[in-house]
Amino acid sequence: MEAEEERFPRLRQVLLLFVLLAHTCAEREDYFITEETESGSFVANLAKDIGLGARELSRRRARIIFNNDKKHFQLNLQTGDLQVNEKLDREELCGSTEPCVLQFQVLLEEPLEVYRYKLLVTDINDNSPVFPEAEMILKIMENTLPGAVFPLKNAQDLDVGVNNVQNYTIYPNSHFHVLTRNSGEGRKYPELVLDKALDREQQPEFRLTLMAVDGGTPPKTGTTLVLIHVLDINDNAPEFVQPLYRVQILENSPLGSLIVTVSARDLDTGINGEVVYSFFYGDEEITRTFALNELTGEIKIIRKLDFEKIKSYELDIKASDGAGLSGKCTVIIEVVDINDNTPEMTVASLISSIPENSPETTIALFSIQDPDSGENGRMVCSIQEDVPFTLKHSVENFYKLVTEGVLDRETRSEYNITVTATDKGIPTLSTETHISLKVTDINDNPPCFPQDSYSVFIPENNPRGASIFSLTAQDADTNENALVTYSLAEDTIQGAPLSSYISINSDTGILYALRSFDYEEFRDLHLRVMAYDNGDPRLSSNVSLSLFVLDQNDNTPEILYPALPTDGSTGVELAPRSAEPGYLVTKVVAVDRDSGQNAWLSYRLLKASEPGLFTVGLHTGEVRTARALLDRDALKQSLVVAVQDHGQPPLSATVTLTVAVADNIPAVLADLGSLEPSADPDSSGLTLYLVVAVAVVSCIFLAFVIVLLGLRLRRWHSSRLLQAAGVGLAGVPASHFVGVDGVGAFLQTYSQEVSLRADARESHVIFPQPNYADTLLSQESCGKSEYNYNCYFIEKETVN
Known part of the structure; x- marks a missing residue:
């Protein structure tokens, strides 16, 4: 109780502090200090400037915040003086930037006030001019006219303003003098x-001393040797296409990117016209950042650029010909800022817990900043929308996080608040700070499952007692009221109690399978899981759980057709000998009790008595002829067809087919006689029909043979009459006539007409174009002739 009494007054003080903070208006003041000022030196009396006493600063917990996170100064809380904490070097802080300004803020915490100040660091003449090289070499043609100007490398001075290089002199100067010029950027060069x-011939070389003098008091100097070689005539110096190149490049440009190509022309020819490019002076920062191709004049990046460090570069490029003449141009490279710095967030104060019945309270105070410039450095601050908190802008770049009304621990006992600072660059960058806040509790919450229902997938043939799923119910209460136990609602599956299939661990919520499931027996079951807390009275909740059994490849394919006869005989399929390639003989039909890929079947010919004669469709199971049947093919063919599913591992079954192949019915009957009879009544009936059909066909075939023999005898008799009449056919071989060589099965004839006129002295034999027709048709055509011819037939027998 005493601790709570002490905490509530402090909360009232924090609230009062932020009320005052909302009405605080900080003023800005500027201070000046010279670089190299010793540590501990007096800068200003902040207590006097703010209007507070020294003791008031200590009481209000005043402190200094620098934007660069460095502590250049310290605040003496006893006297209120701002003192130098470390010796300042203006060149290290700001480089060539002028003026050199340091920004800092004075933060008063109780109540909160912020004062922003600028501190100007002034330069002293503590650096001497330094030339980039100890010796400069110039080559000047002897016919150079007086008044010719030759650019020299300028000296570098880290100081700025009047303390920088102001003048150049050269001695001895019997032939030369030096002029001091101003560049477009305010830099002086000789x-x-x-x-x-x-x-x-009189003097081939000059050795001169070039001196750079700065404007400090006393002035400081730097010298370098200028060595001049007098050359023979080369009357044209390289001249750049433009004296000043100004380009812009993004700071994230990849290494090797081409920035600009400088170009100089020399009207001379040969070696005097060959131009070579080089940096006019070897500034280390430039030579480490850029590469110049001495032949093409291409300038490329060789080191990453950073706008926040250097915003622009000035390169002096020299073009020299083979005889030593040179020209100069300036390349100004402006680095374009990109949004490559994320906002920085600093938390000044933070509380980690709050009572649930507290009124609007400040949770955190923090500041943000972004080192980028322009839109890339402008920022907005936000939090997620699903928390009862809001952000309020305070002074300058400070924000405070406050609650929106009274918090309710039963709704949420702990908040993880993400504060996001986002800049307005393209693309936008952001940084996050995570704040955790705990709220006190009361106990009035039942157990709660994260989901309204669950789906569990388990492969069939699982081992008994295997863990199949784990359920967890959360209780927002604490201690005993948050202890959860689990049970299954009573139910039955196929007449058996649910408890004989599934069990649950009452403490952990882990479900166990009490038996091995069979996908072909049942594929899913549904149950409800109950969760009880340990409070008084007990509170509970339930959730539905659907258990789905996944199929495994545990069933081999089952062949439906051809089915094996019950008497053990072998089924027979018929294929006519005249079947063309692709003729459908039969089809193997199979099914698989599994599902999905486990039930996808493929067929293949495993074994055949005549390889290459039959094929089996991979997916259809159709047995077809692969080629035309030949006389040498056996009348009885045996095939073994394998059916395989696509499971892992694959399962298969085989069936043996017997195919009877014959071109005429007697051959079929002879082959069928060698097969075992079937006891199946349907098979007996089919055999009876086949016998009757064969008998009928045999009678027709016998009649056809008798008629054919009669016709052949008639033709033979006619040919004898032709020979007796003295017709000049002695040259025709006897083997071309009917009956000489015999008649083969399925005889094909080449019919030729022979015409003999009765009133002619000489006989004429006419052979029209051959036609493929049988003998009866040839006789018909002969009988219909308009002339009174006697027709004879010369036949050539062909046995198929």
Whole structure:
């Protein structure tokens, strides 16, 4: 109780602090300090500037916050003085940026007030001019006219303003003097001017000293040696197409990217016209960042750019010909900022727990900043929408997180709040801070399952006693009221109690299978799981659970057709000998009790008495002829067909087919006689019909043979008459006439008409084009002739 009495006054103080904070208006003031000021030096009296006493600063817990997270200064809470904490180096802090400004904030926590200040660090002349090289070499043609100007490499001075390089001199100067020029960016560089004509034969070389003088008090100097070689005539120096190149490039450009290509022209020919490009002076920062192709003038990136460190580069490019003449141009590369820095968030104060009946309360105070510029540095702050909290903008870049009304622990006992700071760049970048807040409780919640229902999949043939699923019910209460026990609602499955199939661990909620499930027996079962807490009275909830049995490949294919006869005989399929390739002989039909891929069947010919004669459809099971049947093919063919499913591992079954092949009925009967008779009544009836059909066909075939023999005898008699009449057919071989060589089965004839006129002295034999017709048709056509011819037939027998 005493702890709570002490905590509530402190909450009232925090609330009062943020009420005052909402009405605070910070003023900005500027201070000045010279670089290299010793540590502990006095800068300003912040207590006086803020309007508070030194003791008031200590009481209100004043502290200094720098944007770069460095502690350059310290606040003396005893005197209210702002003192130097470490010696400042303006060149290290700001480089060439002018003016050099440090920003900091004074934060008063009780009540909260923020004052923002700027501190200007002024430069002193603590750096001397330094040339990039200890020696410069110039090559000047001897016919160069007085007044010619030669650019020289300028000296670098880390100081700024008047403390930077202001003037250049050169000595001795009997032939030359130096001019100090201003670049477009305010930088001064020297130019060597020829005053007197040169004569290489009199003096081939000059050694001059170039001095750079800054504007400090006292001034500081730097020198370098200028070595001038007088060359023979080369009257055209390289000249750049444009003296100034200005380009922009994104700071995230990949290495090797081409920035710009400088180009210089030289009107000379040969070696005097060959231009080579180089950096005019070897500044380390430039040579480490950019590469210049000395032949093409291409400038590429070789190191990553960073807009936040260097915003622009100034490159002096020199173009030299083979004789030593040179020209100069300036390339200004402006680095374009991209949104590559995420916002930074700093939490100033935070509370981790709050009573559920507390009124609107401040949970956290934090500040945000982004080192990018423009829209890339503008930020918005937000939290997720599913929490009863809101963000309020305080002063400057400070935000506070407050509750929206009274919290209810029964609704939610702990909040994980994500505060997101997002900039307005493209693409947007963001940073997150996670705040956890706990709320006190009372006990009035039953157990609750995360889902309204569950679906469980278990493969069939599972081992008995295997764990199949785990259920967990959550209780928002604590201690004894949050202990949950589980049970199954009473039910029956196929007349058996549910408890004989499934059991549940009352403490852990793990479900166990008490028997092995068979997919072909049943495929799913539905049950309800009850969850009880340990409170008084006991509260409960339930959830429905659907258990689905998954099929496994545990059934072999079952062949429906051809079915094996019950008497043990072998079924017979008939295939006529005249069957063409692709003729459907029969079809194997099979099923599989499994489902899905386990029931997909494929057929293949496992064994055949005549390889290559029959094929089996992979997916249809159709048995077809692969080629035309030949006389040498056996009348009885035996095939073994395998049926296999697509399960893992695959299962298969086989069936043996007997195919009777014959071209005429007697051959079929002879082959059928060698097969075992079937005791099946249907098979006996089929055999009776086949015998009757064979007898009828045999009678017709016998009559056809008798008629054919009679016709052949008649033709033979006619041919004898023709020979007796003296017709000149002695040259025709006797084997071409009917009956000489005999008649084969299924005789084909080549019919030729022979015409003999009765009133002619000489006989004429006419052979029209051959036609494939039988003998009866040839006689009919002869009888219909309009002339009184006697027709004879010369036949060539062909046995198929």
